Amino acid sequence: MIALLFRDIRLAMRAGGGFGLGxxxxxxxxxxxxxxxxxxxxxxxxxxxxxxxxxxxxACLLSLDRILALDWEDGSLDLLATSPLPMEGIVSVKALAHWLTTGLPLVAAAPVLGLLLNLSESGYKWLIVSLLVGTPALSVIGTFGAALTVGLKRGGLLLSLLVLPLYVPTLIFGAEVARRGAEGFDVTTPLLMLAGITCGTIALLPFASAAVLRVNLR
Structure with a gap:
C-alpha cells in the first residue's frame, strides 16, 4: 500500500502538474x-x-480525471485488480495520493491567499480547519467520479458534471465554518456536519468506487 501511495504521488507530480497546477x-x-x-x-x-x-x-477538479486514467491507459489498473490488494484499499490510496498532492497544498496556501481578499484575522484558523476537515471528502468523491468515467474517452467534462452536485454539501458547510469563524460566531454545528460528510464519504465511497471499477474492468 505504501509503495502504491508513493507511486501515485510521483505520477501526480509528473503528469498532473502536482502542487503547481492546483x-x-x-x-x-x-x-x-x-x-x-x-x-x-x-x-x-x-x-x-x-x-x-x-x-x-x-482547483481539486483539475486533476480528478488523472486519478485513474493513467493506470487505465497503460494497463496498470488491470494488474492492480488482479493483485492481492483489495480494490477498496487501492481506491483509498489513490484518493489519499490526490489529497496529498492537491488538497493539502491548497490548505497550506489558503491563509496566504486570504490576505489578498482581506480575510478577517479571526477567520484564518477556521479557514484552515474547515479545509483540513473538508478537502479529504473532495478527493474521495472525486475518486468515485473518476471510477465512473474511467473507461470513457474525454470524460473530463462528464466527470465534472457528475462530481459537482456531490461537492455542494461540502462547499456549503465548509464555507459556513469559515464564515462563522471569521465573524466570531459558534462554528460547532457546521463543523460537525462537515466532519460527518467527510467521515461518511471515507467510510462508504471506497466500496462504491471499487464496485464500479470491477464492472468497468470486466
Missing amino acids: LSFFLIVVVLVPFGVGPQSALLTVIAPGILWLGALL
Whole structure:
C-alpha cells in the first residue's frame, strides 16, 4: 500500500502538474475576484471565506480525471485488480495520493491567499480547519467520479458534471465554518456536519468506487 501511495504521488507530480497546477488555478481565482467585484475591503472581507472555498473546490477538479486514467491507459489498473490488494484499499490510496498532492497544498496556501481578499484575522484558523476537515471528502468523491468515467474517452467534462452536485454539501458547510469563524460566531454545528460528510464519504465511497471499477474492468 505504501509503495502504491508513493507511486501515485510521483505520477501526480509528473503528469498532473502536482502542487503547481492546483495552486496556480487557486491563485488565479483569488486574484481575479477583486477585479470582478471591486476593491471594496468590506465586501471582500464578507465574501472571502466563500471565494476561498470555491477556489479550492474548483482547483481539486483539475486533476480528478488523472486519478485513474493513467493506470487505465497503460494497463496498470488491470494488474492492480488482479493483485492481492483489495480494490477498496487501492481506491483509498489513490484518493489519499490526490489529497496529498492537491488538497493539502491548497490548505497550506489558503491563509496566504486570504490576505489578498482581506480575510478577517479571526477567520484564518477556521479557514484552515474547515479545509483540513473538508478537502479529504473532495478527493474521495472525486475518486468515485473518476471510477465512473474511467473507461470513457474525454470524460473530463462528464466527470465534472457528475462530481459537482456531490461537492455542494461540502462547499456549503465548509464555507459556513469559515464564515462563522471569521465573524466570531459558534462554528460547532457546521463543523460537525462537515466532519460527518467527510467521515461518511471515507467510510462508504471506497466500496462504491471499487464496485464500479470491477464492472468497468470486466
